[in-house]
Structure formats: C-alpha cells, structure tokens
Amino acid sequence: MGKRTNSHRIGFKRLGQDSPVDEKILGVFKREEDLPKLCLNLLCEQRKTWPKLQEGYEWFKQIQERHLCCNGFSVRLQYNPGRLRSSTANVDDKNRSVESCFLCLDQLPPSQKGILYQDNFLILCNPMPIFPSHFTFSHLEHRYQSITEHISTFLHLTIHLGSAWIVLYNGPKCGASAPDHLHFQIVPSGQMPIEKEILEEKRRYLVKKQEGVSLFRIRDLWRELILLEGKESVPLEDAFKRYLAALKRVLDIDEEPMINIAGYRDRTTFRLLIFQRRKHRPDVFYKTGEERVVISPGVIDMGGLLITPVEKDFKRLNEMAVESIYQEVSMEPEKVKRALGMME
Ligand SMILES: [Zn+2]
Numbered sequence: 001m002g003k004r005t006n007s008h009r010i011g012f013k014r015l016g017q018d019s020p021v022d023e024k025i026l027g028v029f030k031r032e033e034d035l036p037k038l039c040l041n042l043l044c045e046q047r048k049t050w051p052k053l054q055e056g057y058e059w060f061k062q063i064q065e066r067h068l069c070c071n072g073f074s075v076r077l078q079y080n081p082g083r084l085r086s087s088t089a090n091v092d093d094k095n096r097s098v099e100s101c102f103l104c105l106d107q108l109p110p111s112q113k114g115i116l117y118q119d120n121f122l123i124l125c126n127p128m129p130i131f132p133s134h135f136t137f138s139h140l141e142h143r144y145q146s147i148t149e150h151i152s153t154f155l156h157l158t159i160h161l162g163s164a165w166i167v168l169y170n171g172p173k174c175g176a177s178a179p180d181h182l183h184f185q186i187v188p189s190g191q192m193p194i195e196k197e198i199l200e201e202k203r204r205y206l207v208k209k210q211e212g213v214s215l216f217r218i219r220d221l222w223r224e225l226i227l228l229e230g231k232e233s234v235p236l237e238d239a240f241k242r243y244l245a246a247l248k249r250v251l252d253i254d255e256e257p258m259i260n261i262a263g264y265r266d267r268t269t270f271r272l273l274i275f276q277r278r279k280h281r282p283d284v285f286y287k288t289g290e291e292r293v294v295i296s297p298g299v300i301d302m303g304g305l306l307i308t309p310v311e312k313d314f315k316r317l318n319e320m321a322v323e324s325i326y327q328e329v330s331m332e333p334e335k336v337k338r339a340l341g342m343m344e
Contacts, residue, residue: 193304
C-alpha cells in the first residue's frame with residue numbers, strides 16, 4: 001500500500017497546499033479480488049494511527065442488542081451511544097456549507113486516510129461504526145448526494161466487493177449524514193434481518209419481469225420495499241431508472257424521491273433493495289422530554305437493524321412502536337402501487 005502520485009490525474013482543485021490528495025491515499029484499488037482486503041488493511045492501519053477511529057471502535061465494543069419479533073418480520077435493536085451525534089444531526093439545508101463538510105478532502109482529519117477507487121472515490125473508515133467494519137465510499141469532489149447518475153458505479157462496486165459485502169445509499173433527505181457530498185457506505189453482509197426476509201418465497205410478489213430483471217414487491221414488512229433482481233447490470237440500471245421516473249411522476253416532483261438503497265451481488269445475481277420513504281424522522285423524534293425517542297431511520301434501520309443511541313429508548317421500544325415507526329416513515333402503499341402501474 002505505497003504512496004503514489006495521483007494529483008495530476010485527479011486534478012482536485014479545492015485542496016490547500018497543506019493537504020495534497022497523495023497524503024490521503026493509503027492504497028489504490030486495482031483488481032477485483034483486492035478490494036475487501038484493501039479495505040480491511042485500511043481499517044487495521046487506521047485503528048492504530050487515527051485516535052478518533054480508535055475511540056469509535058471502543059464505543060462499538062459497548063453496543064448492546066435486543067431482538068424484537070414484530071408482526072410479520074423481525075428487528076434487531078442496537079444500543080449504540082457512539083451514534084448520538086449522527087442520529088441527532090441537523091441536516092437542514094440552511095445548516096450546511098462546503099466549509100463544514102466532513103467528507104471534503106481538505107476537511108478530513110490529518111490522520112484519516114483512504115483507498116483510491118477508480119480515480120474518483122475514496123474509501124474511508126467510518127469513525128462511528130455500526131458494524132465490526134464500516135466504510136464510507138466518498139466522491140473526491142463536493143457534489144450533491146444523488147443516485148440516478150451513479151447507479152452504475154454502485155453496482156460495479158458490488159461486483160468488486162463480492163458477496164460478503166453490501167453497498168448502502170441514503171437519499172439526501174432521508175438518512176444521508178452529508179446530503180451535499182456524494183457517498184455510499186460499505187458494510188459486511190449478513191447483519192440486517194431484511195437480507196433473509198427478501199429471500200422468503202411467501203413475501204415475494206412478482207410485479208414484472210423484463211430483460212432478465214425481476215421486480216418484486218416484498219410483503220408484510222410494514223415498510224414499502226421493492227426488490228430488483230437480475231444477472232446483468234445494464235438492464236438492472238435501466239429498470240431502476242424507469243421505476244424512479246414512475247415514482248417521480250406519481251409524486252409530481254423533479255427531484256429524487258426519498259429512497260434508501262441496499263445492494264449486493266450474490267455470486268452472479270445482483271439484488272437491489274429500494275425502500276421508499278415519506279419522511280426521514282418519525283414524530284416522536286421531535287417531541288421533548290420523556291416523550292422523545294431518538295431514532296433517525298436510514299438504510300440500515302430500514303433493513304431491520306434499528307439504531308438507538310439513547311439507552312432508555314433501547315430499553316423501552318417495543319414491537320408495536322417499531323411497526324408504527326416503520327409505517328410512519330415509509331411511503332403510502334397506494335403511491336407505490338400507482339408507480340408500479342405507471343412504470344414504462
Ligand atoms: Zn464535501
């Protein structure tokens with residue numbers, strides 16, 4: 001994992017002289033089989049050299065989990081006090097600026113380093129982990145969080161990572177901690193209950209099959225989830241874009257509908273999970289005093305691993321509360337049905 005000169009190729013303009021991009025690169029992705037190894041090496045190295053990451057993984061040792069058996073699905077509650085800041089972060093437009101963007105290269109802490117991926121992205125360690133290894137896949141430039149034009153990169157990343165990893169995306173208004181800076185997350189597979197649930201035949205309602213891509217609506221989750229499955233990335237991208245376009249028409253909006261995405265490649269099959277949302281945080285999040293529940297659902301929470309950074313919430317949340325939170329933040333079923341009907 002030697003240093004190399006990339007600044008001439010990257011042409012990153014916003015960097016100050018004190019933090020050239022080369023100094024941020026601990027490794028460069030070259031071959032498919034190398035990527036998970038490079039990521040794990042990065043984590044190992046960064047845990048020794050970046051104090052904040054060390055601290056984050058110390059917090060992670062203190063997590064506790066509870067299993068909830070809800071009506072039709074299951075959930076793991078994770079008490080993770082290290083996540084308090086990100087769960088309560090103010091992500092409104094007026095509170096953000098390039099200067100305060102924690103994913104911009106010139107704002108990264110001096111000891112934070114990454115893996116350069118295809119000249120445009122940097123893989124970084126997440127200092128507030130939810131999993132034993134948790135990475136951020138961040139664009140080198142400060143550009144808006146949006147999926148349509150980057151779905152191809154998303155799917156190729158799943159190929160390069162292999163089936164032991166999942167790639168995650170949070171829409172700018174429903175879970176992204178840096179809504180102005182394009183980023184995905186990379187986490188180990190097998191951790192979110194939804195991964196098993198989408199494979200259960202009784203839940204999979206096949207809506208359509210076209211060009212080798214199957215589109216399922218997954219039932220009995222108290223959440224709206226569409227699953228796209230296929231072996232080829234191009235028809236899958238195409239189906240994804242057509243569904244998103246139909247959703248926009250139903251919602252009568254130009255911007256990206258509120259969605260969270262999880263994707264992976266299981267041997268030769270791509271699976272793309274699309275959670276459709278109507279709001280980011282449930283009403284209980286905005287209550288005061290005893291009534292407040294700090295829960296701020298992003299893609300991991302929608303996948304059935306619900307993060308509670310406050311201990312009393314972790315202890316008191318029950319099955320009914322979880323079902324109603326999922327229902328409250330998910331898109332109305334009629335809108336999903338209409339979008340499926342309007343899909344070209
Ligand atoms: Zn940025």
